[in-house]
Structure formats: structure tokens, C-alpha cells
Amino acid sequence: MPRLWEGWRVIEFGVLSISLLVGTAQGLVLALMLWRVVTNRAANRWLALLIVAVAALITPYIIGFAGFYDRWPWLSFTPLSYTLAFGPLLWLYATTLCGRPPKRAWPHFAPFAVQFAADALVFPFPLETKDWWDTVAHAPIIAPMLRVATFISLAVYGRLAWRCWADYRRWLGENVTDAVDFNPDWIRNFLLALGLVGLVWLGFFIANVRDPTRNYFDQFWLYVLFSGLVIYLGVEGWRHAAMRYPVPADAVEEAVPAGRDWAALGGRFEAEIEAKGLWRDPDLTAASLARALGTNSNYLARAFNEGLGANFNAVINRRRVKQVQAWLADPADTRAILTMAMDAGFRSKASFNRAFAEFAGMTPTQARSSQARLKS
Numbered sequence: 572m573p574r575l576w577e578g579w580r581v582i583e584f585g586v587l588s589i590s591l592l593v594g595t596a597q598g599l600v601l602a603l604m605l606w607r608v609v610t611n612r613a614a615n616r617w618l619a620l621l622i623v624a625v626a627a628l629i630t631p632y633i634i635g636f637a638g639f640y641d642r643w644p645w646l647s648f649t650p651l652s653y654t655l656a657f658g659p660l661l662w663l664y665a666t667t668l669c670g671r672p673p674k675r676a677w678p679h680f681a682p683f684a685v686q687f688a689a690d691a692l693v694f695p696f697p698l699e700t701k702d703w704w705d706t707v708a709h710a711p712i713i714a715p716m717l718r719v720a721t722f723i724s725l726a727v728y729g730r731l732a733w734r735c736w737a738d739y740r741r742w743l744g745e746n747v748t749d750a751v752d753f754n755p756d757w758i759r760n761f762l763l764a765l766g767l768v769g770l771v772w773l774g775f776f777i778a779n780v781r782d783p784t785r786n787y788f789d790q791f792w793l794y795v796l797f798s799g800l801v802i803y804l805g806v807e808g809w810r811h812a813a814m815r816y817p818v819p820a821d822a823v824e825e826a827v828p829a830g831r832d833w834a835a836l837g838g839r840f841e842a843e844i845e846a847k848g849l850w851r852d853p854d855l856t857a858a859s860l861a862r863a864l865g866t867n868s869n870y871l872a873r874a875f876n877e878g879l880g881a882n883f884n885a886v887i888n889r890r891r892v893k894q895v896q897a898w899l900a901d902p903a904d905t906r907a908i909l910t911m912a913m914d915a916g917f918r919s920k921a922s923f924n925r926a927f928a929e930f931a932g933m934t935p936t937q938a939r940s941s942q943a944r945l946k947s
Contacts, residue, residue, distance in 0.1 A: 587791055588636035594798030595626045595633065601805025602626075610813040614667040618808045621660040624653040625801050632794045635787055645698050647705070650690035654721040655683040658728030661765060665732035665758050669739035670818035682724065686717050718776055725769050733762055742819050745872055745882045746857040748891075749922040757811045761804070768800050817856075837878025840864055840871065841886065850890045851916045857883045888926040891915040895923075896931060899938050908935045 584592070602622040605615040630651050640646055659679035666672055673679075693704055736758040743750035775793045779785050844850055849863055860883070861871045875886050894915045898904045906914075912923035912935075927935050 584637045587788075588633050591629055591633045591636070591794055591798050594795075594802050595629050598622050598798075598801030598805045599626055601802075601809055605805070605808055605812055608812045610815060611668060613672065614664055615808070615812050617660055617664040617667060618804065621657065621664065622801055622804050622808075624656050624660060625797055625804070627651045627653050629794050629797050629801070632787060632790065636791075645701075647698070647701055648690045648694040648709075650687050650694060652686060652690060652717070653683060655686045655717065655724055656680060657721065657765075658724035659683070661725075661762070662728040662732045662735075665735050665762070668758060668816060669735050669755065670816065671735060671739075682720060686720075689713055689717065715780070722769065722773055722776075725765070729762055729766060729769075732758070736762065739816075739819070743817065744884045745876075746819070746868075746884075747817055748855060748884055748887045748916070749918045750884055751922045751925045752919050753814070753816050755816065757807060761807065764800060764803055768796055771796055831873075833874050833878035835878070836870070837874040840866075840874050841879065844887075845890070850887050850894075851914075853913070853916050853918045855887060855916065860887075885930075887916070888922075889930045891917060892927050892930040895927065895935070896938065899935075908939060 599622070602619040605619040605622075608615045628651070631649070634640070634646070659676070663672070663676055663679070689709075693701055693709070696704070736755055739755055739758075740750075743753060743755070747753070772793060775790060779789075843864055844860070847863070849855065849860060852859075857868055857871060861868045864871065866874075872883070875881060875883055879886060881889070891912075892915075895908075895911045898906070898911045898915075899908075904911075909920055909923070912920070912927075915923075917923040917926070924935065927933075927938070931938055933941070
């Protein structure tokens with residue numbers, strides 16, 4: 572018993588280990604909560620796995636600063652480095668949340684499988700063998716190669732995820748009138764946060780290459796940043812976990828006749844929308860409007876974008892704002908502004924306020940005050 576006690580006295584959770592442990596533990600709790608959310612189940616689980624993967628990267632430093640490796644040196648090569656999974660996981664989260672998940676995800680994790688095997692196959696060997704392997708192969712060759720591969724993977728998948736976000740944001744503007752209610756900019760912020768951490772991580776890597784005498788104590792602030800990232804991903808991911816984003820339909824490309832007068836077609840569509848009052852429908856989408864006009868989404872988009880110089884969102888919301896302005900100018904109309912907005916086809920206060928400020932150049936309250944001054 573005394574020998575066992577003497578051994579355990581080596582383990583001590585001090586300021587360094589506790590600082591990393593607190594943030595990492597909070598992130599893991601949030602990852603568990605994300606895993607259990609029913610809405611956006613697949614996307615939330617990809618994010619939960621990303622949080623777990625980042626937490627795993629921090630774990631060797633938590634237990635290292637606490638003295639675990641001094642007490643049990645055989646823990647070296649414990650397979651806890653999942654950095655080659657970061658890129659695929661962030662990309663899968665973005666694409667799945669935007670309604671464009673790949674048909675097969677597993678091929679993207681093949682590099683991670685190699686990374687995992689690089690540690691897992693060595694872990695069972697005796698400590699002397701592991702030390703020899705670390706000296707001749709792992710530290711000078713394998714670890715730097717895997718780290719470089721990680722940075723390349725993050726850059727490639729980050730770029731793909733960014734393009735997915737940009738395409739989805741554009742699709743929302745062209746297909747739904749209340750795009751502000753489904754703002755996907757959390758994906759952009761999520762990618763920017765990962766990109767910032769990646770750049771700092773790259774800086775530490777370059778510093779270590781230039782000065783091989785640096786040890787894991789010199790890495791402490793990097794892993795504090797990773798711990799903060801875990802919390803950020805968990806908290807913001809949880810905040811957006813239940814958001815039901817519209818799912819893009821597969822676009823059907825149809826041949827377009829040469830020399831089509833898009834301005835004339837756009838004018839005809841706009842006149843028909845006005846005559847039938849189609850803009851009043853709060854559930855109106857580009858697809859449903861195309862059906863009502865007897866055309867297809869491709870023709871409708873080109874008639875609006877090329878013929879009228881505005882996308883679907885702008886054409887419809889501009890007409891709705893015009894109607895609210897007319898109601899505000901009527902002295903006999905005493906309805907609340909939000910009631911007018913709903914009657915004009917808006918589905919939320921946020922989408923109405925954004926559209927009114929864009930097309931009227933002022934807030935709805937300012938518009939009503941202006942009309943009141945004119946009446947007096």
C-alpha cells in the first residue's frame with residue numbers, strides 16, 4: 572500500500588491541467604447534448620464528433636501536466652490524435668446542415684484511419700520498443716508528416732465547407748423570402764473560428780520545427796486555445812442545434828432558347844404576380860411561384876436576376892414593403908405595424924424589419940413617425 576500511495580503522489584492536477592480539463596469537460600458535456608438532439612440529427616452528431624476529436628487532442632496535455640506519463644510511461648502512443656478527422660468532420664457538418672450531405676462519408680476518413688493506426692499499432696509494444704520507434708521514425712518523420720497532412724486537410728475541407736455555406740446562402744436569397752430567419756452565418760463563424768485556431772496551430776508547428784528544444788510546456792497556450800474552441804463549438808452548436816433549415820431541391824437544368832428577352836419575361840412575371848396577389852402568400856418560395864406562373868425555377872431565376880436585376884427574395888419583399896408603406900400612409904389604418912407585416916406576407920418580425928430597412932431606407936417605426944408628422 573505505501574508503494575502504491577507513493578506512486579499516486581506523482582499525479583497532481585495543478586493549474587495547467589485543470590485549466591485545460593475544465594474547458595474540455597464542458598465541451599464534452601455539450602457534445603453529448605448535441606448527440607441527443609433530434610432536429611438536424613446527422614449534422615449535430617458530426618459536430619459532436621468534431622468536439623470529441625478536439626478534446627482528444629487536448630487530453631494528452633491534461634494528463635501530461637498532471638504527471639500521468641511520469642507515473643505510467645507506457646501510456647505513450649495512446650491513440651488520441653484524431654487531427655486528420657477534423658477536416659472531414661467540419662465539412663460534413665456544414666454540408667449536412669445545408670441539406671447537401673454526401674452519399675458516402677467513410678472514404679473521407681481513410682487518412683484518419685492511417686493516423687490512428689500509426690499510434691494504435693505501436694501502443695501495445697514494450698516501452699523500450701516504443702522509445703526506439705519514436706527516436707528513429709515517429710518523431711523525425713511520421714509525426715511531422717501527419718501534422719502537415721492535417722493542415723492540408725483543414726485547408727481543403729475548410730474551403731469546400733466555405734463554398735457550401737456561400738452556395739447555400741445564395742440559394743436562400745433566391746428561393747425563400749424570409750432568408751434572414753434561416754441565416755446560415757453560424758457556419759461561416761464556425762469556419763472562421765477553426766481557421767483562426769488553425770493558423771495559430773501552424774505558427775506553433777513552425778516554431779517547433781525551427782527550435783526542436785521546445786517541449787510540451789511551450790504548447791500550453793495553444794491547448795488553452797483548443798479548449799476555448801471546444802467550448803465555443805459546443806455552446807454555439809447547441810444554440811443552432813434545433814434550427815430547421817430549408818432543404819434545397821435538386822436543380823433541374825433545362826435548355827434555354829438563345830436570344831430570350833429576359834427583361835420582357837421578368838416584366839410579365841412581375842405583372843402576373845401583382846395581378847394575382849401572389850406576393851401575399853407567406854409560404855411563397857421560388858419553386859411554388861414558378862408553378863403558379865406556369866414556368867420552371869431556372870426560367871424564373873433568370874427572368875428575375877437578368878431581366879429585373881434582383882433575385883426572388885428582393886422582388887417579393889420589395890412588393891410587400893411597398894404595400895406596408897401604402898398602409899402606413901393611410902390615416903384611417905390604425906393596425907399595428909407587425910399586423911400589417913403579417914398581412915403583407917412576412918412570416919416574422921426579423922425578416923420584415925430587414926426588408927423594410929433595405930427597401931424603404933428606414934425602420935418601420937421611423938416610417939410611421941414620418942407619416943404622423945405629415946398628418947399633423
